[in-house]
Amino acid sequence: MAKLKLVLYWAASCGGCDIATLAIGDKILKLAEVADILFWPIAMDFKYSDVEKMPDKSIDACLFNGAIRTSENEHIAHLLRAKSKIMIAYGSCSYEGGMPGLANFFNRRSIFDRAYIETQSTDNPKKVYPQPKVQVPEGELEIPEFYDTVKTLAQTVDVDYFVPGCPPEEKTTWLALEALITGKLPPKGTVISHSIKSVCDECPLIKEEKKIKTFYRTHQIIPDPKKCLLEQGLLCYGVATRGGCGALCPQAGMPCTGCYGPVEGVVDQGSHFLSALASIIDCDDPEEIQEIISNIVDPAGTFYRYSLPDSLLRRARIK
Amino acid sequence: MAEFEPKIIAFLCNWCSYAGADLAGTSRIQYAPNVRVIRVMCSGRVAPVFILKALQLGADGVLVLGCHPGDCHYVEGNYKTLRRMALLRKTLSQLGIEDERVHLDWVSASEGVRFASIVNNMTEKIRALGPLRPNHGEEKHG
Numbered sequence: 001m002a003k004l005k006l007v008l009y010w011a012a013s014c015g016g017c018d019i020a021t022l023a024i025g026d027k028i029l030k031l032a033e034v035a036d037i038l039f040w041p042i043a044m045d046f047k048y049s050d051v052e053k054m055p056d057k058s059i060d061a062c063l064f065n066g067a068i069r070t071s072e073n074e075h076i077a078h079l080l081r082a083k084s085k086i087m088i089a090y091g092s093c094s095y096e097g098g099m100p101g102l103a104n105f106f107n108r109r110s111i112f113d114r115a116y117i118e119t120q121s122t123d124n125p126k127k128v129y130p131q132p133k134v135q136v137p138e139g140e141l142e143i144p145e146f147y148d149t150v151k152t153l154a155q156t157v158d159v160d161y162f163v164p165g166c167p168p169e170e171k172t173t174w175l176a177l178e179a180l181i182t183g184k185l186p187p188k189g190t191v192i193s194h195s196i197k198s199v200c201d202e203c204p205l206i207k208e209e210k211k212i213k214t215f216y217r218t219h220q221i222i223p224d225p226k227k228c229l230l231e232q233g234l235l236c237y238g239v240a241t242r243g244g245c246g247a248l249c250p251q252a253g254m255p256c257t258g259c260y261g262p263v264e265g266v267v268d269q270g271s272h273f274l275s276a277l278a279s280i281i282d283c284d285d286p287e288e289i290q291e292i293i294s295n296i297v298d299p300a301g302t303f304y305r306y307s308l309p310d311s312l313l314r315r316a317r318i319k
Numbered sequence: 320m321a322e323f324e325p326k327i328i329a330f331l332c333n334w335c336s337y338a339g340a341d342l343a344g345t346s347r348i349q350y351a352p353n354v355r356v357i358r359v360m361c362s363g364r365v366a367p368v369f370i371l372k373a374l375q376l377g378a379d380g381v382l383v384l385g386c387h388p389g390d391c392h393y394v395e396g397n398y399k400t401l402r403r404m405a406l407l408r409k410t411l412s413q414l415g416i417e418d419e420r421v422h423l424d425w426v427s428a429s430e431g432v433r434f435a436s437i438v439n440n441m442t443e444k445i446r447a448l449g450p451l452r453p454n455h456g457e458e459k460h461g
C-alpha cells in the first residue's frame with residue numbers, strides 16, 4: 001500500500017498543537033510506518049516553494065492548526081487546500097479562532113497602538129508602525145499584512161473535518177489519524193472526538209442541584225474536589241462543551257474553560273453557556289440578579305474564550 | 320439621504336404580550352411601524368442565540384416582551400428571561416453593543432397602550448443611537 005502523504009501547518013497559533021501531535025507518543029512510530037510527512041514547519045526544513053511545486057491534490061491530508069490572522073496565514077491556507085485531498089482544522093484556533101481570536105475584541109489599530117506605542121517597555125517617539133512594504137538600500141522588503149479580524153480556517157477555505165481542543169488530547173488526535181490511516185472517514189464536516197455530548201456527561205464529579213447564589217473566580221475558593229464545580233459557584237463550562245477529553249480539568253479541580261467547542265448541533269457556544277449559567281442563578285429579584293452577575297467579571301471573554309471568531313457576531317464593534 | 324428607520328425584532332409571548340399588541344391594534348392605537356413581531360409561547364423560549372442571530376442578520380435592536388413577574392403562564396419562564404437578559408446585556412456591552420438595543424419589558428393582555436409606548440420609546444432610543452452594523456470599526460482586508 002502506498003504511504004499516506006501528510007502535511008502539518010501552523011498559522012496563528014502558540015505551537016501547542018504541534019506539540020500535541022507529538023504527544024501521541026510511541027504511536028508516532030506507527031504513523032511513520034504508514035505515512036510520509038511532506039511538510040511540517042516546526043520540525044522539518046522545507047520551503048513554501050517546495051509545496052508550490054507539488055501537483056494539486058497530491059497530498060492526502062493536511063492537519064492545519066492556528067487561526068487566520070495575517071495575509072501569510074491566508075495564503076498558505078489556500079495553497080494547502082489546493083494541494084490536499086482532505087483539509088483538517090486541527091485545534092481550537094483553526095476550528096473556532098481560539099485564543100488568538102480574542103483579538104477580535106479589538107482591531108488592528110488598537111492592537112498596534114498597544115503593542116508599538118503604549119506598552120511600558122516601548123520607546124517609539126516617532127510612532128513607527130510595521131509596514132507591509134519597506135524600501136531599504138538593497139530593495140523592497142515585504143512582510144505579511146496583519147488583518148483587522150481573526151478568522152477561522154473554515155471562514156477562509158473549505159474544511160473537511162475539525163479536531164477540537166486547546167490543544168487536542170492525544171486520544172482525539174489519534175482518532176483522527178486512525179481514520180486517515182484506515183480510510184474509514186466520517187461524513188464531511190464531522191467534528192472528530194469521542195463524544196457528541198457534553199463534558200458534564202463524562203465528568204465523574206457528584207452532581208446535585210444546580211442553583212447558584214454567588215459566583216467565584218478560581219483563586220477565591222478551594223472547591224470540594226468530589227463535587228461538581230459549577231454547583232460550587234465556579235464558572236465550569238462543561239455544560240456547553242463537547243466531551244471527548246475525559247473531563248480532565250474538573251477532575252484536576254479546575255473548571256472546564258470550553259476548549260472542545262460546542263456540543264453537537266449548537267451554533268454560538270458562548271451564548272449556550274451564557275444561557276445555561278443564567279438559568280441556574282437562584283434569584284428572581286432584578287437588583288440582586290445584577291449583583292450576582294457582577295461577580296462574573298469578564299463574561300464575553302469567558303463565554304467566547306476560544307470561539308469569538310466563530311460566534312454569530314464574530315467580533316466586537318469598535319467605535 | 321433618507322432618515323434612518325430602525326429595524327426592531329420583537330419577541331412577544333403568546334399569553335400576555337402578544338394579546339397586548341393585538342389589543343393595541345384592535346383599539347387603533349398608533350405606534351411606530353418599526354417592530355417586526357415574532358410570537359413565541361413564552362418569553363422563556365427566547366434563547367440568547369435568537370437575539371444574537373437577529374442582530375447578526377441586521378436588526379438594530381431586539382425587544383423581548385413577556386407577562387408581568389408572577390403572571391407567566393408557565394410560572395417561571397419570565398424570571399429565567401430576566402436573568403438571561405441581564406447577563407446577555409453585560410456580555411453584549413463588551414462587544415460594543417449598547418444596552419438600549421436589547422430591551423426586556425412586561426406587557427399584559429390588557430395593556431395595549433403600554434405596548435405602544437414601549438415600542439415608541441425603544442424606536443426613538445435606537446433612532447438616536449443610529450444603525451447597528453455588527454462589524455463596525457473593522458478595517459477592510461483580504
Ligand code: SF4
Nearest residue numbers: 200203228229236238
Ligand atoms: S459543570 Fe464541570 S464539574 Fe460540574 S459536572 Fe459539568 S464538567 Fe463536571
Ligand code: SF4
Nearest residue numbers: 245249256257259260
Ligand atoms: S475539561 Fe474543558 S477545558 Fe479541560 S480539556 Fe476538557 S474541554 Fe478542554
Ligand code: FES
Nearest residue numbers: 332361385386396
Ligand atoms: S407565558 Fe408570558 S412570559 Fe411566560
